[in-house]
Amino acid sequence: MNPEAILSQVYDPQTGHLSGGMTVRRHLSDLRNSFSNPAAVDEHLKQEDPLLYEVVAVEPGDADGDLHYGLGILYPGQIDGEYYLTKGHYHETREAAEVYIGLRGEGMMLLEDEQSGESRLEPLGAGKVVYVPGHTAHRTMNTGSEPLTYFGIYPADAGHDYGALAERNFHKVLIEENGNPVLRDRRIEEQP
Ligand code: S6P
Ligand code: ZN
Numbered sequence: 001m002n003p004e005a006i007l008s009q010v011y012d013p014q015t016g017h018l019s020g021g022m023t024v025r026r027h028l029s030d031l032r033n034s035f036s037n038p039a040a041v042d043e044h045l046k047q048e049d050p051l052l053y054e055v056v057a058v059e060p061g062d063a064d065g066d067l068h069y070g071l072g073i074l075y076p077g078q079i080d081g082e083y084y085l086t087k088g089h090y091h092e093t094r095e096a097a098e099v100y101i102g103l104r105g106e107g108m109m110l111l112e113d114e115q116s117g118e119s120r121l122e123p124l125g126a127g128k129v130v131y132v133p134g135h136t137a138h139r140t141m142n143t144g145s146e147p148l149t150y151f152g153i154y155p156a157d158a159g160h161d162y163g164a165l166a167e168r169n170f171h172k173v174l175i176e177e178n179g180n181p182v183l184r185d186r187r188i189e190e191q192p
Helices: 038-045 163-168
Strands: 022-027 051-058 067-074 098-104 106-113 119-125 129-132 136-142 148-155 172-177 180-185
Touching (some): 098 136, 106 172, 136 148
Parallel strands (some): 098 119
Antiparallel strands (some): 067 148, 106 136
């Protein structure tokens, strides 16, 4: 544990503001290949490049046994019926698990087991907590009309591996059909 570490922070579940920490912001242009319809993303980008989510990460130490945590704010919206989403990742240390605690809004987590490839959808929002086991890719989607804010708490040595999913993406896609979220198989479009 870093002796300089600030052990107590202030957060606001409504705005997703967290004092201290490092902020990462992802815009639509950063998520182009995360959506199932990149052409629809390109069309949207002609008008604007909205902020999709922000994460403030607090890393008090990097020793064995230390924890890191982050407060995420995922804004509401859709691209061609697909809800705004995070990139999603495995942990570099594959066995590292994570706990997500929903603070505000309505959303879902898509979990994908690395070995079996099986998908699970778990609600995440105010009053919901989701345990993400190790060896599991995880992505968050905002299915509501207000910002989705949540804490993620994970081992300090977890790390983030975006590479595998950047190449093949998740097997499933969460889209809105008749006002409801529906999980569908991803259609692999043939490249011209
Ligand atoms: C970190 C944790 C979250 C995500 C956040 C953004 O282990 O799972 O704080 O970083 O939800 O997602 P992503 O996939 O862009 O890191
Ligand atoms: Zn994670």
